[in-house]
Amino acid sequence: MHHPFRLKAVASLFAASSTLLAPVARATDPMLPMADVVVVSGSRIAHTSFDLPAAVDVVDAARISDGQMRVNASEALASVPGLVAQNRQNYAQDLQISSRGFGARSAFGVRGVRLIGDGVPATMPDGQGQPSAFNLDRAERIEVLRGPFSAIYGNHSGGVIQLFTRDGQGRPTLETNLASGSDGARKTDISAQGSSGALGYVIDASRFATDGYRDHSAATRDQSFVKLTMTPTKDGTLTLVANTLRQDGTEDPLGVTWATYQRDPRAGEIDTTDTQTPKRTLAGRYNTRKDIRHQQIGIAYDQKFGDDRLHVMTYGGNRQVVQYQAFSKGFQAAPSQSGGVVDFDRNFYGVDINWVSIRALAAGTLTTTIGIDYGHSTDERTGYENFIGSQLGVQGALRRDEQDTLASADPYLQAEWQAGAWVLTGGMRHTRLTVQVGDRFLANGNDSGSANFSHTTPVLGVLYKVNPLLNVYASTAxxxxxxxxxxxxxxxxxGGFNFNLRAAQSTHLEAGAKAIIAPNTRINGALFQVRTSDELVVDSAVGGRTSYKNASKTLRQGAELSIDSTLGAGISGRVAVTALRAVYDEGVGNVLAGSRLPGVPNANLFAELAWKNASDHIGAALETIASSKIYADDANSDIPAPGYTVLNARVNAKQVVGAWRFKQFARVNNLLDRGYIGSLIVGDTNKRYYEAAPGRNWMVGASIAYTF
Incomplete structure (x- = not known):
């Protein structure tokens, strides 16, 4: 029996907003500019988010960079409702990001949420993405799209996160940023930007290093970035974006049991098979670590033909990873396993071509987008035992040798018709994904094979402009x-490859309202429901190896509410609240109907009160981040990560002296020094679920820029 999710408070808010705003709406109202946040997510063309029938938030450059070291996108994304972005304190496994519960059970990186940087996918054709490829230093904004309209981006689009970097403009500027913080964190960033004639350029290089909060979690990350913009023809723009990422010897602290977390949140799990006294941790004994090399380039050409537009984008890159995991010898001895060292060399490329047409139709305007996405990746993948004799954490005998190929082709069509107070939007995308495995290590049998997936994702939305200050909408996909x-x-x-896994399929419903109320306050709210069949869940997770299976039906019902307000005297505030009931709609195995989906809180909150002086030369803010408890296993039988509330504070200042610009910031996170679980490894068979978040920690930074 289903228990209805109570959302009366939010529904009442929508109704109250409509009643309040109807008599005071005026086309010349000075509050209207608050609505003019231009986005491209959801419609693929420049569009005000206020008039889009979808839940979309924009994180601006100030929130990304002010009072942050700009290493982890999770810090900037914490203010977005419906999104859970966790820094795992583990740079070997990247961030955990989920949108309305999609992606919460990812063992590493991001799945279930589509990642895009300057139009170039940071998600592979199969849906696995790496947010560490984002360059936050030169970011102009991040757009976060949730709900039904995410489906127009195809496979693994439970949400879409797009990062846009700034274009080079104006006179040449050189800038240096220096920052340091707790646990030996330090970062240096050097950049140059400007324009010369029709050429704009942005160049950036940075190094980040940390000793790590948790035992065996040190990391060093080197990144570089280049963006060139040109206008080779009238109404034509050519953009080139290239970036690299290098991480050598990034330590992996692994998860720990509840008993170990209670004993010492920073400690690693003890390897009970170790014969030494005192015994060593699993991470230390196996020296769990990862080396990463990632480089990619994308070239896009946009040409206007009157109101119409042609967009052609192609990209390519290479990703190399060597990872040492923690397995016991007995586990490695199974003939069908690949050993504790993962080594792959991936080449990937793709293309996106679309045409946007704008025409008058039936007293309105019809905007049509037709295009095709193609993505391809090839892995040369090997695996080795992670021991030689009694020495652990070294490359041993070959246990795996194969070529893995992914290819996807996605034609899509989207149309939007605006007339008077109505905006009608519809779209369709058809995805065909082919997975091919060529096994060259036949000592344990031939695991060669293939799998084919295809699906059509339709989207439909309607928005009604009740008045210039209130829009209501509904959508489905x-x-x-x-x-x-x-x-x-x-x-x-x-076992070996599991080619019998099926794709999960979901039906999304959403209704929402976007309102501007006096004085200078904007409210966005959404109610949503998602029903999923064949949900992919963890079958077994041991020592870094995770296998999956298809479960029964799941249900997600929830509400999102965000409020932004300028209160006067330089004071502003933001509140983002999410309530989410994510459960098994049908039982499976020992998992009862009504059990909570692991990795998904049923409520989280971000609140900020900020101040800046009239000249915008100094500012300060207090932040609150809160989450309810989170289960780590499907049956909800193990100890969940308890709920928590943390308080952060920051101050920032800037000065301009002639051609020089100076900035400084200081930040203290977890002011009250609360102990809490920052992230979970869902479904770990050894019950090493828990990854501790830092106690009270600090960071300071300064920058100096000169404009020639």
């Missing part, structure tokens, strides 16, 4: 998630 390549690798605890 079908979505799907194929198994990622890593989710296909293992069958249970001992």
């Amino acid at each position: 079908r979505g799907f998630e194929t198994p990622t390549l890593n989710e296909l690798f293992y069958s249970g605890t001992g």
Whole structure:
């Protein structure tokens, strides 16, 4: 029996907003500019978010950079409702990001949420993405799209996160940023930007290093970025974006049991098979670590033909990873396993071509987008035992040798008709994904094979402008998630590739309101429901190897509310609240109907009160981040990560002296020094679920820029 999710408070707010605003709306109202946040997510063309029938938030450059070291996108994304972005304190596994519960069970990186940087996918064709590829130093904004309209981006689009970097403009500027913080964190960033004639350029290089909060979690990250913009023809723009990422010897602290977390949140899990006294941790004994090399380039050309536009984008890159995991010898001895060292060399490329046409139709305007996405990746993948004799954490005998190929082709069509107070939007995308495995290590049998997935994702939305200060909308879509390549690798605890996994399919419904009320306050609210069949859940997770299976039906019902207000005297505030009931709609195995989906809180909150002086030369803010408890396993039988509330504070200042610009910031996170679980490794068979967040920690930074 289903228990209805009570959202009366939000529904009442929508009704109250309509009643309040109807008599005071005026086309010349000075509050209207608050609505003019231009986005491209959801419609693929420049569009005010206020008039889009979708839940979309924009994180601006100030929120990304002010009072932050600009290393983890999770800090900037904390203010977005419906999104859970966690810094795992583990740079070997990247951030955990989920949107309305999609992606919460990812073992590493991001799945279930589509990542895009300057139009170039940071998500592979199978749905696995790496947010560490984003360059936050030169970011202009991040757009976060949630709900039904995410489905127009295809496979694994439970949400869409797009980062846009700034274009080079004006006179040449050189800038240096220096920052440091707790646990030996330090970062240096050097950049140059400007324009010369029709050429704009942005160049950036940075190094980040940390000793790590948790035991065995040190990391060094080197990034570089180049963006060139040109106007080779009238109404034509050519953009080139290239970036690199290098992480050598990034330590992996692994998860720990509840007992270890209670004993010492910073400690690693003890390896009970170790014969030494005192015993060593699993991470230390196996020296769990990861080396990453990532480089990519994208070239886009946009040409206007009157009101119409042609967009052609192509990209390519290479990603190399060597990872040392923690397995016992007995576990490695199973003939169908690949050993504790992962080594792959991936080449990927793709193209996106679309045409946007704008025409008058029936007293309104029809905007049509037709296009095709193609993505391809090839992995040369090997695996080795992680021991030689009694020495652990070294590359041993070959246990895996294969070529893995992914290819997806996605034609899509989207149309929007605006007339008077109505905006009608519809779209459709058809995805065909092919996975092919060529096994060259035949000592444990031939795991060669293939899998094919195809699905059509329709989207439909309607928005009604009640008055210039209030829009209401509704939308619906079908979505799907194929198994990622890593989710296909293992069958249970001992088998090879699992080509029998099916794609999860979901039906999304959403209704929302966007309102501006006096004085200078904007409110966005949404109610949503998602029903999913064949949800992909963890079957077994041991020592870094995770296998998956298809479960029964799941249900997500929730509400999102955000309020932004300028209160006067330089004071502003933001509140973002999410309530989410994510459960198994049908039982499966030992998981009862009504059990909560692991990794998903049923409520979280971000609140900020900020101040800046009239000249905008000094500012300060207090932030509150809160979350309810989160279960780590499907049956909800193990100890959940308790709920928490933390308080952060920051101050920032800037000065301009002639051609020089100076900035400084200081930040203290977790002011009250609360102990809490920052993230979970969902479904770990050894119950090493827990990854501790830092106690009270600090960072300071300064920058100096000169404009020639």
